[in-house]
Amino acid sequence: MDQHRELLTQLAKHNANNSSIVSSIYEYFKNEAITILKQDLKNQTSKVPLELVAKHYSNTILLVLKWIFIENHPLSKREAMEYVDELLGK
Amino acid sequence: MDQHRELLTQLAKHNANNSSIVSSIYEYFKNEAITILKQDLKNQTSKVPLELVAKHYSNTILLVLKWIFIENHPLSKREAMEYVDELLGK
Numbered sequence: 365m366d367q368h369r370e371l372l373t374q375l376a377k378h379n380a381n382n383s384s385i386v387s388s389i390y391e392y393f394k395n396e397a398i399t400i401l402k403q404d405l406k407n408q409t410s411k412v413p414l415e416l417v418a419k420h421y422s423n424t425i426l427l428v429l430k431w432i433f434i435e436n437h438p439l440s441k442r443e444a445m446e447y448v449d450e451l452l453g454k
Numbered sequence: 455m456d457q458h459r460e461l462l463t464q465l466a467k468h469n470a471n472n473s474s475i476v477s478s479i480y481e482y483f484k485n486e487a488i489t490i491l492k493q494d495l496k497n498q499t500s501k502v503p504l505e506l507v508a509k510h511y512s513n514t515i516l517l518v519l520k521w522i523f524i525e526n527h528p529l530s531k532r533e534a535m536e537y538v539d540e541l542l543g544k
Contacts, residue, residue: 412537416521420541423513431506447502451510453543 376433386434390426397422424451462523471524480516487512514541 379385401418410417428447432439439447469476491508500507518537522529529537 410540412540413527416517416537417541420514420517423517424510427506427510427513437503447506450500450502451507 372433376436381434390430393429394422394426397425421452424448427451466523466526476524480520483519484512484516487515511542514538517541 375385375389398418401421402414405414405417405421408414408417412420425448428439428444428451431437431447432444465475465479488508491511492504495504495507495511498504498507502510515538518529518534518541521527521537522534
């Protein structure tokens with residue numbers, strides 16, 4: 365994500381938050397994240413179904429990315445990961 | 455929510471998940487939840503900004519409601535609340 369930070373920042377600056385390109389990129393990242401997370405989480409022993417946990421994790425990551433890039437609150441990678449961990453109660 | 459369960463189920467059945475009415479109701483609930491949660495959470499001592507925590511809680515509640523009503527996985531109120539607590543790491 366770091367290597368594309370400049371591109372994402374420019375993209376967010378020049379396109380409305382509800383524009384097609386921002387929505388498409390959002391959906392793309394969300395679905396990529398769900399696919400990866402379902403693999404990572406498959407040994408979890410939660411009562412909550414895996415599909416729902418993966419969606420929740422993906423939503424949380426995307427919420428923080430949106431906060432940084434779309435809503436313009438610059439954070440370092442480490443801070444972003446701390447936010448995600450704290451939100452997920454880790 | 456229980457008293458409107460039948461209405462919401464019918465609504466979900468007869469409208470596409472990406473239809474305007476479903477999106478409007480989703481956004482309405484999300485914003486109501488953010489307003490309530492910001493009040494409830496205002497004494498929290500998290501490193502993560504209140505606005506972001508409130509959005510995260512609201513997203514999580516909406517994710518579970520969407521799972522139940524839109525994606526058609528019937529759950530009791532108690533089960534739904536257990537799911538939300540577990541996802542939020544409570």
